[in-house]
Amino acid sequence: MTDTAQTPLKILIADDEVNIRRILETRLAMQGHQVAAAQDGTEALELFRSVEPDVVVLDVMMPELDGFAVLERIRAQSEVPVIKLTALGDVADRITGLELGADDYMVKPFSPKELEARIQCVMRRASQGQGGSGVGSASSNVTAVGDLSVDFNRRQAFRCGERIRLTGMEFHLLELLISRNGEPINRLDMLEAVWGYKPERASDSRVVDVHISRLRGKLEPDPLNPELILTARGMGYMFQRLANPSAPQKPSALAAKPHG
Known part of the structure; x- marks a missing residue:
């Protein structure tokens, strides 16, 4: 998958707010995506196992299991892209979600159009499987x-x-x-x-x-x-500066602090 605008995705939306689920389901389905929606954490995990989504949009505050618990269980078995939804003032929640393995977060209230752009971005990063960056030898990269x-x-x-x-x-x-x-x-x-x-x-x-x-x-x-x-x-x-990127090297001392 290289472009979510062209390739249909399986998207899991997990949020206990019915209006958010309906809006996102409608908009994403109109773009040709297959959308599964969960209203609590337990249902989210059940759908994750049955649907095997390409990307997950996951709220923090949900009944049964909160978004943190759901994310931990997803990360124990999968590297699927996950975008967390957090409340405006909950900076700690955003950091916790990232530390648990979320790829990005959106702050509520958010623009559905911006969320669609974020989904496209994480999917591009997840699906760039060929080509490399030009670092290392041309043959093995x-x-x-x-x-x-x-x-x-x-x-x-x-x-x-x-x-x-x-x-x-x-x-x-x-x-x-x-x-x-x-x-x-x-x-x-x-x-x-x-x-x-x-x-x-x-x-x-x-x-x-x-x-x-x-x-x-x-x-x-x-x-x-x-x-x-x-x-x-x-x-x-x-x-760290690499003198010969294609060959094994020992870490070298640089004019930059190693801590922080």
Whole structure:
């Protein structure tokens, strides 16, 4: 799937507000998508197993099981893109959802048109399975750093030959960092390049921070003292400078603080 405007998707909407479910069901169905709607967390998990959706839109506050519990159970078995819905003032809920594995979030009240754009973006990131980023050798398109290897053609990362589970957004963020290795990238540029939108409020950049933290947790031997994904003070983040991206290397010291 490369374009949700052309390819019908199976979309799961989980929200206890009937008006939101009806509006989204109607709009998305008119675009040719197959929509399943759940009014509580238990029903959401049942539909997730039976429908096997391409993308999930998940509210936080729901009966039976809340959105956090549902997200945890989804992430235990799948890397399907998930967009969380949160209330306007609940910044902590947004961060918690991202930490649990959500790819993006929308703040209520939201524009259905904007949600449709966010769905398109996460699906593009999840479905970009070919082509790579031009990093590494032209034949294999694999970058290796120590015992970590990143295969851009297969869009997978491995440590000592064992696959590291990454969501589509996590891999795209890693791909961006490696493609510009040794170069600090500010949060706003990362948000626009990976998530496809400019922030409307300062807290929007936390999407990047949380995804960086998740990547470090999966890629770094010691996430609290990162050697691969470094913090460039006052700038944003950078991947360590690679002298020869196609060959295994040991992490090198850079003029950037490794903490943060």
